Amino acid sequence: xxxxxxxxxxxxxxxxxxxxxxxxxxxxxxxxxxxxxxxxxxxxxxxxxxxxxxxxxxxxxxxxxxxxxxxxxxxxxxxxxxxxxxxxxxxxxxxxxxxxxxxxxxxxxxxxxxxxxxxxxxxxxxxxxxxxxxxxxxxxxxxxxxxxxxxxxxxxxxxxxxxxxxxxxxxxxxxxxxxxxxxxxxxxxxxxxxxxxxxxxxxxxxxxxxxxxxxxxxxxxxxxxxxxxxxxxxxxxxxxxxxxxxxxxxxxxxxxxxxxxxxxxxxxxxxx
Amino acid sequence: xxxxxxxxxxxxxxxxxxxxxxxxxxxxxxxxxxxxxxxxxxxxxxxxxxxxxxxxxxxxxxxxxxxxxxxxxxxxxxxxxxxxxxxxxxxxxxxxxxxxxxxxxxxxxxxxxxxxxxxxxxxxxxxxxxxxxxxxxxxxxxxxxxxxxxxxxxxxxxxxxxxxx
Numbered sequence: 001x002x003x004x005x006x007x008x009x010x011x012x013x014x015x016x017x018x019x020x021x022x023x024x025x026x027x028x029x030x031x032x033x034x035x036x037x038x039x040x041x042x043x044x045x046x047x048x049x050x051x052x053x054x055x056x057x058x059x060x061x062x063x064x065x066x067x068x069x070x071x072x073x074x075x076x077x078x079x080x081x082x083x084x085x086x087x088x089x090x091x092x093x094x095x096x097x098x099x100x101x102x103x104x105x106x107x108x109x110x111x112x113x114x115x116x117x118x119x120x121x122x123x124x125x126x127x128x129x130x131x132x133x134x135x136x137x138x139x140x141x142x143x144x145x146x147x148x149x150x151x152x153x154x155x156x157x158x159x160x161x162x163x164x165x166x167x168x169x170x171x172x173x174x175x176x177x178x179x180x181x182x183x184x185x186x187x188x189x190x191x192x193x194x195x196x197x198x199x200x201x202x203x204x205x206x207x208x209x210x211x212x213x214x215x216x217x218x219x220x221x222x223x224x225x226x227x228x229x230x231x232x233x234x235x236x237x238x239x240x241x242x243x244x245x246x247x248x249x250x251x252x253x254x255x256x257x258x259x260x261x262x263x264x265x266x267x268x269x270x271x272x
Numbered sequence: 273x274x275x276x277x278x279x280x281x282x283x284x285x286x287x288x289x290x291x292x293x294x295x296x297x298x299x300x301x302x303x304x305x306x307x308x309x310x311x312x313x314x315x316x317x318x319x320x321x322x323x324x325x326x327x328x329x330x331x332x333x334x335x336x337x338x339x340x341x342x343x344x345x346x347x348x349x350x351x352x353x354x355x356x357x358x359x360x361x362x363x364x365x366x367x368x369x370x371x372x373x374x375x376x377x378x379x380x381x382x383x384x385x386x387x388x389x390x391x392x393x394x395x396x397x398x399x400x401x402x403x404x405x406x407x408x409x410x411x412x413x414x415x416x417x418x419x420x421x422x423x424x425x426x427x428x429x430x431x432x433x434x435x436x437x
Contacts, residue, residue: 008291103404188403
């Protein structure tokens, strides 16, 4: 299980990374922490011809308050989110979800930008950013553009990022209203069979592994806005969804889990 | 080929590797440090855990080129030069926290990092903190006991002078 050969380039800035990506064409990939990409390369599910290493761009490792929001550099590691005093005060959901990713060794290497760009619907942090109504900043040859988290995830491992764009920042509104994250799995360290992130007392609810992307539970949010109880709103969590079936769970079981976990998450977030 | 310069167990090392060379293979095959084991080969089992700049990392899921310039600690660099075990190794010894021993190097490295990162470890914290390290002998109870003992030793050592534990 050795990756296929590739050319290795080290980017010394985000602009340099974009330039290297443009030059590498469709076969170039960014390498950040590598904890999603390297396993896929080892299984030869991914065989990029050029790897552009952005893991040394320490100027994109930060967590700071900015205009009522929290701005996080794309290269910030999961363990840095987990232990962040800024997040503990202004966006505890993001820190708590980061602490649920993989295991400590994985969290020391994996990055927020990497997990979002990888766009695995079974990952924890994409759903948290979606529930929070975050904004992603992509840098490309023409400069920066903002992409709402709601528009970012377009399919299995697919995002709105162009092949020559790089995520440089993630912004989430400061959010200290009732929050919770529920993650159901059977083995330690596994991906969520189903997960639910609740932000701001239920104004944002997003589901993990219930479709080809992380999914906003719009029916639940609407019911809560209309005054439904946590239990009544949670009953709508799987409405209209067609979740995947695999060895861990069939689609019906996933729908059941989505309803149960949403109820638990809403209740823990203080929704009556 | 890429030139990689590392500090491994306090000693500067340079090696010429293919970019696709994994850190674990660089350590074992290029530097002869075979204390770091390869288990699952898929970042699940933690047998290959080493410290990269003081933090645990699975060396099967890192390219050697990513570690260029980093400080790596492997199990060979943990004990004192005279062979005195460090506090985690000593606790593993005293608690009989190893059976076949295959997971032990990774467990020790993961435990050292865990104790540094989480100062108030309790049993649940040790169990979740070591979830990425598998013991196929299923000897977890003694491993948890050992890590708790080592954590208590570290807490005592780090306590300010005059304070009571």
